Amino acid sequence: MTQARNEDLVDVVIDRVSPVRLGEPAPAAAQLDRILAAALRAPDHGQLRPWKFLVIRDEARERFGELLAQSLRRRNADSAEASLQAERAKAMRAPLIIVAAASPRETQRIPAVEQVVATGAAVQNLLIAAHALGFGAFWRTGAAAYDRELATALGLGEADQIVGFVYIGSIVTPGKPKTADPSGRVADWTG
Secondary structure, eight states: HHHHHHHHHHHHHHHOOOOOOEEEEOOOHHHHEEEEEEEHSOOGGGGGGEEEEEEETTHHHHHHHHHHHHHHHHTTTTTHHHHHHHHHHHGGGEEEEEEEEEEEOOOOSHHHHHHHHHHHHHHHHHHHHHHHHTTTEEEEEEEGGGGGGHHHHTTTOTTTTEEEEEEEEEEEOOOOOOOOOOTOOOOOOOO
16 A cells, blocks of 8 residues: 555544534445455454444334334333424434444454454444545444344344444534544653
């Protein structure tokens, strides 16, 4: 890889921000394949591939929205219809949603936490790849991500943990650029 190309890649990482609003179109099939290929190349100690990605698009978004509303109702039986409708609307935030789940394997060598972190790295690769291809993407969790019944309804197993809902589409309203302020986060350790 050339020096200029390396610098371009660093710029892609630095310039990526979560957009405020997304719309059509979603990535085409070949673009989505590349985005997912980037996710699957994440660092993975032991090559366990401890992740699952569920792609939700088209009418399936409405069914996913209903699962989100049901999850809210389980957490708060007194939820107003407006709150349930707002929860359903989350599934329409973007034309494509990827549910990212950690699927830790039983192993003595690689702790589950490393496998969850590897899944997070895969999601980051996914976000960067979407940005590099000209799409916006943002990562959300919220209480629904921790709802076992929702995970089961999505076909995830008992050991699977949702680490996020990744929304992908064309940028309608861009996000605010981030500042590179390492205050208190980066320090030299001298022993």
